[in-house]
Amino acid sequence: MTTQATETGPVIRFTDVCKRFGEKVVLDGFSMELSRGKTLSIMGPSGVGKSVTLKHAIGLLTADSGSVEVFGRDISEATSAELAEMRKRMGYVFQEGALINWLSVGENVALPLRENTDLGEDEIRTLVEERLRLVHIPDAWDLMPSEISGGMKKRVGIARALITDPELILYDEPNAGLDPEIARSINALIRELQEGLGVSSLVVEHRIDCIKTVSDEVLFLDGGKALVQADPEEFFHSNHPRLARFFGKESA
Ligand SMILES: Nc1ncnc2c1ncn2[C@@H]1O[C@H](COP(=O)(O)OP(=O)(O)O)[C@@H](O)[C@H]1O
Ligand SMILES: [Mg+2]
Numbered sequence: 001m002t003t004q005a006t007e008t009g010p011v012i013r014f015t016d017v018c019k020r021f022g023e024k025v026v027l028d029g030f031s032m033e034l035s036r037g038k039t040l041s042i043m044g045p046s047g048v049g050k051s052v053t054l055k056h057a058i059g060l061l062t063a064d065s066g067s068v069e070v071f072g073r074d075i076s077e078a079t080s081a082e083l084a085e086m087r088k089r090m091g092y093v094f095q096e097g098a099l100i101n102w103l104s105v106g107e108n109v110a111l112p113l114r115e116n117t118d119l120g121e122d123e124i125r126t127l128v129e130e131r132l133r134l135v136h137i138p139d140a141w142d143l144m145p146s147e148i149s150g151g152m153k154k155r156v157g158i159a160r161a162l163i164t165d166p167e168l169i170l171y172d173e174p175n176a177g178l179d180p181e182i183a184r185s186i187n188a189l190i191r192e193l194q195e196g197l198g199v200s201s202l203v204v205e206h207r208i209d210c211i212k213t214v215s216d217e218v219l220f221l222d223g224g225k226a227l228v229q230a231d232p233e234e235f236f237h238s239n240h241p242r243l244a245r246f247f248g249k250e251s252a
Contacts, residue, residue, distance in 0.1 A: 007072045011036050011168050011200040012057050017066035018224075019052060026052050027063070028224025034168075039194050039201040040229075041211045044221035045246070050204040051095070053221065054170045057202060058092055059083050070168070088116060091161030095172040095204075099145040099156055106132070106141030109160045116164070131159040135189060151182035158189065169193070171203045175210050187213040208236070208247075220246070 010033040019027040026049040034040045042050050055061040056068050059075050068075045070086055078086060099108050109128045113119055119127070132138050135155040145153060154174055161169055171190065175183040187210050193199050194214075205211050211218055211232065218235040220228045220243055228240050235243075 009072060010034055010069075011071060012202060013067075013069040014053075014056070015067045015069075017056065017063045017068060019049075019056070019061065019064055025224055027056075027066075029066070030221070030225055031066075032219055032226045032229055034200055034202055035216075036200055037194070037198050038216040039190070039203060039214050040217045040219060041203045041205050041215040042219050042221055043206055043211065043246075048221050049224065050221060051172055054092070054172055054202065054204060057170055058087065058090055084116075088164050089167050091158075091164065091166035091169040093154075093157045093161045093169065093171040093174055095176060099153055099160075101145050103145075104141060105137075105143045105145070105148065105156050108145070108156055109163055112160065112163050127163060128159075131162050134162065134193075135159045136185075149182075151178050151186065154178065154182075154186055155189070158186075158193075162193070166199065168200045168202070171201065171205075173204050173206070175205065175207055180209075183207065183210055184213070190214045212236070222246075 012034040014030055014032050017027050017030045018025070030053070042053060044050055052061060056063060057070060062076055071089065073082070073086065075083070100111070103111070106128050109131055110124050113124050113127060128141070129138070132140055135158050137152060137155050140148065140152065140156070148156070174186050174190065178186065190201060190203065191214055194201055203214060215232050217229060218232055219226050222242055227242055228235060228238050230238065
């Protein structure tokens, strides 16, 4: 069913995307590309449209104008069945973890399989156990979300996003609210997934140390536009006046 074999070019491409909510213009001619197998981080001030951008990539929001292509397919032209197929190839790690409180860790991770596949109980158990091992929490199945730390919740969120073997993972502030040590281990995990499984990743992040660890490229979003998209070295040495102002003196 997938068109994988014939797909070349970027995994995600936004071309001149505009999006407003009522009077509020959020995206205003936003363009960007995520290359296959790479990790692109999006930075920008709070409320600027970073989460809105991710939601366009997964088809939860649609552009007013311009185009959003994922896996080489214009998302606005996809039927709901096609969109469902595309989403099986993507994982989304929500900012708040978005775990279901009355389900155990294992059942949270199993949920996409129960909802979207006809797999039997044994197959589901094997896949969930594999993903829990992958995010380094092999024994967490029976724990409840209320019993685990913030860092562990993020890992569960990542395990759930990985359960359908996605080629593309979208992370919305995977390190928000985590202490630096745990943030480093989450970053290492993001990197491991990219290098080990070849997944492409789009990461909304604001911590510079995190961005430097995980990114092949960094994009700065402000005023509805991608002001700069460059590799980290170039990005953090950019003399773009908006970036210099955003970073102050210490890192621009
Ligand atoms: N579904 C929505 N309806 C109305 N306004 C929204 C919606 N989603 C986001 N917004 C607005 O769009 C702007 C960008 O939001 P968001 O992408 O969440 O910012 P951030 O860059 O912090 O992730 C904000 O002003 C937010 O209030
Ligand atoms: Mg956000």
